Amino acid sequence: MRRVAMVGAGMTQFGELFHLGMKDMLPMAVSEAAASVDKGFDRADVQAAWFGELVTTDGFATGILADTCGLLDIPVSRLENACATGNDAVRHGTMAIASGMYDVVLVVGADKVRETSSRTTFWDWMSMTRDAAWDFPLGLVAPANFALHAARYLYESPHATREHLAMVAVKNHHHGVTNPKAQMRFEITVQQVLDAPMVVDPFGLYDCTPQSDGAAAVILVAEELADRYTDHPVWVRGTGLGLDRVMHQHKRDMTTFPPTVKAAKQAYAMAGVGPADIDVAEVHDCFTGVELIDYEDLGFCEKWGAAGLIESGATYVGGRIPVNPSGGLKAKGHPPGATGVAQCVELFEQLRGESTNQVDGARLGLAHNIGGPTAVSAITILGADKP
């Protein structure tokens, strides 16, 4: 397969951006990605684009991206895969270059979760990311459906307690403090997490990701063109996408996310690496308990080893396997279409030694989403070394 290089990456601030519309955020992210290209980037070089957006708050998605970013003479497609949209969009940009149909592509992700209008409410988000006939009317919206998994995980795990969930929030808030793009730049304590108002057992307020607006963009090029843009490309080493049954009554084991396991298997195989080779990871921590399950599904520790892993400090920057140095969804924020792309923005900076919360000597990074009714996962593995 044709090798694919990432030569630019950028994103907006994540947060409650009431002062910015979709038409503001898209050009901001694309401009920052273009400006990050070491040897300069002419937007006219882009031959095709993908737009990961979960809900079309502003209407006709591909046209709005093309119109606001001056991309009217190239194909633009919208990709949607619940909260795995971002990394699935990166997967499509990779496939596009691998196909030989295009040499330079742009991958953009964005959403405005804090946008409400007569036509789009938060309930629209919820209904389109689960089974509208069964789970949605039963109240299995995002916090509730992930809580079922975390509650069962705590029940079955020989070690894990709500304190371990809280440690994830504490770590990611700590990491987010140094990230100027993060939505929540303040430290919290385990006690504060435990004392916060309950949202849905076992998740208190600080166990939950905030609702966020934001956009992120990466520029991918064919191997032969990488030198034209930078002497320090980052390489797309592997991609994966996994699915699971949609309805919760069909899930056989609530303490694991099979989509993550399937996506990881594909991505590790494509990259020719294993979990022990990963130096830094940005994983989906929409709720604290999810990050613990991610550790096990991604192979960062054994089954039931997640509590020990977070307790040991190994997933802090400076530890054995730093997870979410950007602050993660928990502190950086979570505009779903942007989230996976923004994870790749963080890894791009990490693998070039340019992050604001740098992992020393990081050569291989993994970005991970889990979304929908815990039924889809997308993974991207990026590397500093040419495959």
Added chain:
Amino acid sequence: MRRVAMVGAGMTQFGELFHLGMKDMLPMAVSEAAASVDKGFDRADVQAAWFGELVTTDGFATGILADTCGLLDIPVSRLENACATGNDAVRHGTMAIASGMYDVVLVVGADKVRETSSRTTFWDWMSMTRDAAWDFPLGLVAPANFALHAARYLYESPHATREHLAMVAVKNHHHGVTNPKAQMRFEITVQQVLDAPMVVDPFGLYDCTPQSDGAAAVILVAEELADRYTDHPVWVRGTGLGLDRVMHQHKRDMTTFPPTVKAAKQAYAMAGVGPADIDVAEVHDCFTGVELIDYEDLGFCEKWGAAGLIESGATYVGGRIPVNPSGGLKAKGHPPGATGVAQCVELFEQLRGESTNQVDGARLGLAHNIGGPTAVSAITILGADKP
């Protein structure tokens, strides 16, 4: 680029399918596509799938396709590009095989326009296919925004009249009579079209496509595997996707659709053919006047030549360039996500000599969508001869 063969194609009846949900239609279309594979098809062969769906009436799209069709162990992505969704999904299946990442892929398109619920109304469809802040509140929903083009076309054209629009409806209804999958299987006359109640000038009721439910599916494989499935593959010769400004006040010439011109240029170049080589076409006739503009944008006649072309009978089956032998959107129906895929189903049958309204000796066919605020077009060129 790696060559891509279409080895199977199938679809549901199009119509007001109040008795069928999305979860019924998806397996029906996929089963018919699998059954059409001459040497048999094992669903376990599918390595990746794309789902073109405009509105997620039933919720989480990729999971629902995977769950209902037994595709849980492969990647499934949702593609959305307004009414160009179907042919853009076929473009993605083609790219996926060309990339070398997959050898056998499934492309499915479906929508339930007649579905209404507390969470999805027809206004949701309208708001997500145009600019929600400008065109939508001004009332530029689909009939109105296409009527602006048709009205201007009639004003500027030296020949075209409402009678020529009516002739498109008469032809496509005539073609639809022989198609068992068509929603409207009855003949109409020019006078009936002209006498029908006005919807939005110059479109009366019979100038407008119906609202439809339906699903369609095609199976694509890498060149090396085609023989395993059939001795009569159809080849994907070219694909194209074009865009234009989103808002109508930014369109410079209302008598042409620049997205179609751009998409056609890409698809003809990729196929190494021109408009004169096309033996049969399925084009986007969501409103009668649109088919006339399509003739000119696709190069089937000169500028202002469309009225003469429809008048001459050249676009009937048996004429020089038969257009919409299936009945088109007008008579076959228009569930947007399915429409482009279903056009490819018709061409698959035409190019194998198996259509119910067969164009004698058809070797090269073109499928075309134009959608959104007349701002996106997707085109697929299929051929009976290996490229």
